[in-house]
Amino acid sequence: xxxxxxxxxxxxxxxxxxxxxxxFLKIGAAGGPGILSETCRRLVGRMPFGAIAASWITLGIxxxxxxxxxxxxxxxxxDVSVAFPLGSLCFVGVALLSRIFLGEMVGRIRWLGVACILxxxxxxxx
Amino acid sequence: MNRPSTKLPxxxxxxxxxAIVLDTFIQIAWKLSVSHVPADxxxxxxxxxxxxxxxxxxxxxxxxxxxxxxxxxxxxxxLSFAQPFTAISYITVLAISCHSLQESLSVSKIFGVALILxxxxxxxxxxxxxxxxxxxxxxxxxxxxx
Numbered sequence: 001x002x003x004x005x006x007x008x009x010x011x012x013x014x015x016x017x018x019x020x021x022x023x024f025l026k027i028g029a030a031g032g033p034g035i036l037s038e039t040c041r042r043l044v045g046r047m048p049f050g051a052i053a054a055s056w057i058t059l060g061i062x063x064x065x066x067x068x069x070x071x072x073x074x075x076x077x078x079d080v081s082v083a084f085p086l087g088s089l090c091f092v093g094v095a096l097l098s099r100i101f102l103g104e105m106v107g108r109i110r111w112l113g114v115a116c117i118l119x120x121x122x123x124x125x126x
Numbered sequence: 127m128n129r130p131s132t133k134l135p136x137x138x139x140x141x142x143x144x145a146i147v148l149d150t151f152i153q154i155a156w157k158l159s160v161s162h163v164p165a166d167x168x169x170x171x172x173x174x175x176x177x178x179x180x181x182x183x184x185x186x187x188x189x190x191x192x193x194x195x196x197x198x199x200x201x202x203x204x205l206s207f208a209q210p211f212t213a214i215s216y217i218t219v220l221a222i223s224c225h226s227l228q229e230s231l232s233v234s235k236i237f238g239v240a241l242i243l244x245x246x247x248x249x250x251x252x253x254x255x256x257x258x259x260x261x262x263x264x265x266x267x268x269x270x271x272x
Binding site for chain 2: 023094099102114116125126
């Protein structure tokens with residue numbers, strides 16, 4: 001695999017991990033899996049420590065550690081001018097996860113805002 | 127589905143501003159803590175260089191404060207509302223970098239900054255919290271506004 005492609009794959013993985021890290025922190029901050037949708041709550045209910053808010057915060061911190069490692073790894077393959085705008089993909093990931101798992105209202109205006117930020121970071125790096 | 131809550135509580139505003147300030151500090155301090163390490167240095171040499179710099183520890187302290195602050199923000203606001211505000215730290219870091227390096231801003235950078243600000247403004251116009259989400263948990267301290 002070409003180094004650039006490897007870097008992009010690692011960076012996208014980092015952004016997926018960061019999006020999940022943010023979601024885990026949100027669940028922890030909200031006091032536990034009560035904010036999840038019914039189906040997710042049932043799944044989480046079977047997990048050990050799934051009902052404890054602190055365990056979600058810990059999971060979020062661990063995921064952040066993994067994200068920092070993956071991002072640093074991606075920077076070995078990619079130029080910052082590529083990595084930086086791609087890094088803002090986590091705004092898309094967070095919006096998607098918030099909508100799907102947390103049931104947050106992510107309407108057109110919020111998506112428009114995310115799109116503006118995404119394009120804006122591309123121009124900032126140029 | 128849910129009635130929107132639009133009035134942003136002061137605690138969320140303060141939390142978001144603090145998040146941007148801390149994020150900016152962390153990025154600058156982190157960068158400065160390894161700035162004296164040569165670009166072609168090994169990973170272990172880079173880590174040793176960072177550990178020898180007090181700025182690295184300041185960044186770590188700020189990390190802890192950021193986590194504490196961010197959890198307080200997330201307890202009160204939607205994740206998809208609060209997280210995009212952190213994009214403003216791209217602008218503050220750029221501004222500080224340009225100021226310290228005496229660089230002039232290009233047209234594309236100014237356009238990018240404007241787009242990020244428009245994006246954050248759009249999001250700030252949406253309800254900060256989806257009513258019904260998280261209401262089963264006692265950690266949500268602010269009652270959603272109609």
